[in-house]
Amino acid sequence: MLYRESGQFKSDYAADQAIFPIRQDRIGMAAILFAAFVVVPLIADHYFLSTILIPFLIFALAAIGLNILTGYCGQLSLGTGGFMACGAFAAYKFATAFPELNIVLVFLLSGGVAAAVGVVFGVPSLRIKGFYLAVATLAAQFFLIWLFTKLPWFTNYSSSGVISAPPRSVFGFYVTGIEATAEAKYIFCLTLVAVLALVAKNLVRGRIGRAWMAIRDMDIAAEIIGIRPLRTKLLAFAVSSFYCGVAGALWAFIYTSSVEALAFDINRSFQILFMIIIGGLGSILGSFLGAAFIVLLPIFLNVVPTALGVPLSTATIAHFEYMIFGALIVFFLIVEPHGLARLWQLAKEKLRLWPFPH
Amino acid sequence: MSEILLKVENVSLGFGGVKALSEVSFDIVKGEIRAIIGPNGAGKSSMLNCINGFYQPSAGRIVYKGVERSAMRPHAAAAGGIARTFQNIALFKGMSTLDNIMTGRLLKMKRGFFWQCLHWGPARAEEIAHREFVERIIDFLEIQAIRKTPVGRLPYGLQKRVELGRALAAEPELLLLDEPMAGMNLEEKEDMCRFILDVNEEFGTTIALIEHDMGVVMDISDRVVVLEYGRKIADGVPDAVKADKRVIDAYLGVAHE
Numbered sequence: 087m088l089y090r091e092s093g094q095f096k097s098d099y100a101a102d103q104a105i106f107p108i109r110q111d112r113i114g115m116a117a118i119l120f121a122a123f124v125v126v127p128l129i130a131d132h133y134f135l136s137t138i139l140i141p142f143l144i145f146a147l148a149a150i151g152l153n154i155l156t157g158y159c160g161q162l163s164l165g166t167g168g169f170m171a172c173g174a175f176a177a178y179k180f181a182t183a184f185p186e187l188n189i190v191l192v193f194l195l196s197g198g199v200a201a202a203v204g205v206v207f208g209v210p211s212l213r214i215k216g217f218y219l220a221v222a223t224l225a226a227q228f229f230l231i232w233l234f235t236k237l238p239w240f241t242n243y244s245s246s247g248v249i250s251a252p253p254r255s256v257f258g259f260y261v262t263g264i265e266a267t268a269e270a271k272y273i274f275c276l277t278l279v280a281v282l283a284l285v286a287k288n289l290v291r292g293r294i295g296r297a298w299m300a301i302r303d304m305d306i307a308a309e310i311i312g313i314r315p316l317r318t319k320l321l322a323f324a325v326s327s328f329y330c331g332v333a334g335a336l337w338a339f340i341y342t343s344s345v346e347a348l349a350f351d352i353n354r355s356f357q358i359l360f361m362i363i364i365g366g367l368g369s370i371l372g373s374f375l376g377a378a379f380i381v382l383l384p385i386f387l388n389v390v391p392t393a394l395g396v397p398l399s400t401a402t403i404a405h406f407e408y409m410i411f412g413a414l415i416v417f418f419l420i421v422e423p424h425g426l427a428r429l430w431q432l433a434k435e436k437l438r439l440w441p442f443p444h
Numbered sequence: 445m446s447e448i449l450l451k452v453e454n455v456s457l458g459f460g461g462v463k464a465l466s467e468v469s470f471d472i473v474k475g476e477i478r479a480i481i482g483p484n485g486a487g488k489s490s491m492l493n494c495i496n497g498f499y500q501p502s503a504g505r506i507v508y509k510g511v512e513r514s515a516m517r518p519h520a521a522a523a524g525g526i527a528r529t530f531q532n533i534a535l536f537k538g539m540s541t542l543d544n545i546m547t548g549r550l551l552k553m554k555r556g557f558f559w560q561c562l563h564w565g566p567a568r569a570e571e572i573a574h575r576e577f578v579e580r581i582i583d584f585l586e587i588q589a590i591r592k593t594p595v596g597r598l599p600y601g602l603q604k605r606v607e608l609g610r611a612l613a614a615e616p617e618l619l620l621l622d623e624p625m626a627g628m629n630l631e632e633k634e635d636m637c638r639f640i641l642d643v644n645e646e647f648g649t650t651i652a653l654i655e656h657d658m659g660v661v662m663d664i665s666d667r668v669v670v671l672e673y674g675r676k677i678a679d680g681v682p683d684a685v686k687a688d689k690r691v692i693d694a695y696l697g698v699a700h701e
Binding site: 098099100103285288289291292293294296297299300302303304306307308309310311312313314321368 | 496498517518519521522523527528530534535536537538539543546547548550551553555557560561562563567568571572575576579610614
C-alpha cells in the first residue's frame with residue numbers, strides 16, 4: 087500500500103528520465119545514504135566496518151567495473167583481478183614516487199593506468215567474442231600477475247615481496263596506514279564508491295550506455311546505425327578497467343593495507359564474475375547486491391548454524407560456500423540472468439499492484 | 445526526372461565461386477519508393493548489403509549523392525544518411541522501445557564523455573531534445589503504449605514497427621527496408637504500408653524496399669527492379685514490370701516443351 091505511484095504525474099521528460107522516477111524510491115535512497123553516511127559510523131564497531139562493510143564497498147566497485155564491460159557491453163572478461171592489481175601497484179608507485187600527491191588523486195591516476203592497460207588487452211575484442219575473448223582476458227590476468235611478482239621495480243625492490251601501504255590523509259584524517267581509524271577508512275571508501283557509482287549510472291543511461299548495450303545485443307545492427315564497434319568496446323574496456331583499478335587500489339591501501347599481487351589472482355576474477363551473475367548482469371544495483379551477497383554468505387554460514395546449536399567447522403563452511411555459489415550461479419544463469427536486481431524489480435512491480443494480482 | 449540520389453553501376457559480388465550479383469545497374473531517384481523484387485536467392489538482400497557498406501562489391505561502382513563511394517564500413521554509410529531495417533528483426537532485445545529508438549539517434553548526439561559522466565547541463569539538455577524527437581516518431585508509429593517495454597517481449601508485428609522507428613530516428617535520406625511486411629497478417633501489412641507511404645510523403649525520405657507481396661509492391665512503389673540469379677531482368681514502373689514476359693517466367697517458371 088505504501089509503494090504506490092498514483093498521483094505522481096510527470097510533466098516533463100527530465101522527470102521521466104530521472105534515476106528514481108518514483109517518489110518512494112527517492113525517499114528510500116535518501117534514507118539508505120543517510121544511514122550509510124551517518125548512522126553506520128556511529129553505531130558500527132571496528133570489526134563490522136573493516137571486515138564487512140569496507141570489503142563490500144570495494145567489491146561493489148569492482149563489480150560495477152566488470153558489469154560495465156560484461157553486463158552492459160557484453161564482453162566477457164576474466165581479467166578483473168589483473169586490472170585490480172594494475173590499480174593497486176600503480177597506486178603504490180604513485181604514492182611512493184610523489185609522497186605529497188593527494189591520495190584521491192593517486193587512486194584516480196592509478197585507475198587511469200589500469201584503464202590504459204585495459205584498452206591494450208581490449209584490442210582483440212574487435213575480432214574475437216564470447217569464450218574466446220574470455221580466454222584472451224585470462225591471458226591478461228596471468229600475464230599481469232606474473233609481471234607484478236617477477237619485476238622488483240613494482241615493489242620498489244622490497245626484499246620480502248610484501249609491502250605495506252604508506253599512510254596518507256584526506257582533510258587531516260588518516261585514511262591509509264596503521265593510524266587510520268576504521269571509521270575514516272569507511273567514510274572515505276563510501277564517498278568514493280557512491281560518487282563513482284553515480285557516474286557509472288549516468289554513463290549507462292545516456293548515449294554511451296546505449297551504444298554499449300547496442301553492441302551487446304546485436305553488434306551488426308549497432309554498426310549499421312553508425313556505432314563504431316572498436317571504439318565503443320575499447321571505451322567499455324577503459325571505463326571498466328578504471329573502476330577495477332580504483333577498486334584494486336582501495337583494496338591494497340585501505341582494506342588489507344598491503345600491496346601484493348597474490349590478492350588479485352584468478353580466484354578474485356571469478357569471485358567478481360559470480361557477483362555480477364548473482365547480482366544481475368547489466369545493473370548497477372545488481373553490482374551492489376551481488377557484492378553484498380558474496381561478502382555476507384560466509385558470515386551467515388558462520389553465524390547461523392552456531393546460533394542454532396550446530397557449529398560447523400571452517401572446512402565445512404568453505405565447502406558449503408562453494409556448493410551454494412555453484413547452485414546459485416546455475417540457477418541464475420538458467421532462470422534469471424538478470425539476477426537479484428531483476429528479482430528486486432519484480433518484487434517492486436508486484437508491490438505496486440498489491441493486493442491485486444493484475 | 446529529378447535528382448538521382450543513388451546510382452548502382454555494373455555491380456558484381458561473388459562469394460567464392462558463387463556469383464550473388466552480376467553487373468547489376470539501376471538508380472534511385474530522390475523522393476521515390478523503389479522496390480527490388482525477385483525470387484529467393486536472386487541477390488536482393490546482397491544488393492542492399494552492398495548499398496549500406498556491409499559488403500564490398502567485387503566490381504562496379506556505387507555513386508551516392510553524386511560522389512563515388514570507395515570501400516566503406518556500415519557506420520560510414522550511416523553517417524552519410526543511409527538507414528535500414530532487416531529481414532529477420534535486428535533490434536536490441538534487452539533494451540526498451542524508447543531506448544532502441546534513442547539509439548537510432550546516436551549519430552546526432554555529440555556531447556562528450558565528461559558531460560555524459562555528469563548527465564547534467566548540456567548532456568541532459570541534449571538527451572531531452574532528442575527524447576522529444578523520438579517521442580514524435582513514437583506518436584507517428586502509434587506505439588506510445590509500449591514505450592517502456594523491452595522489445596524482446598513484443599509481438600512480431602510491433603517489433604517490425606519499432607525497427608522502422610529506429611531507422612527513422614536517424615532522419616535518413618535513403619531508407620532501405622528488407623522485407624518490411626514478411627510474416628505479417630493483413631491488418632499489420634496495411635498499417636506498415638501506410639507508415640511507408642507517410643514516411644515517403646511527409647518526410648520526403650527516399651525508400652528502397654525488398655518485398656515478396658506483389659500486391660503491396662505494385663501498389664506502393666514508383667518503380668520496380670527485378671533480379672533473378674543475380675542479374676537484372678526488368679526495371680520500370682509497376683505496370684510495365686507486371687507485363688514483362690521475363691518477369692512472368694521468373695516467377696511462374698517456363699513450361700518445358
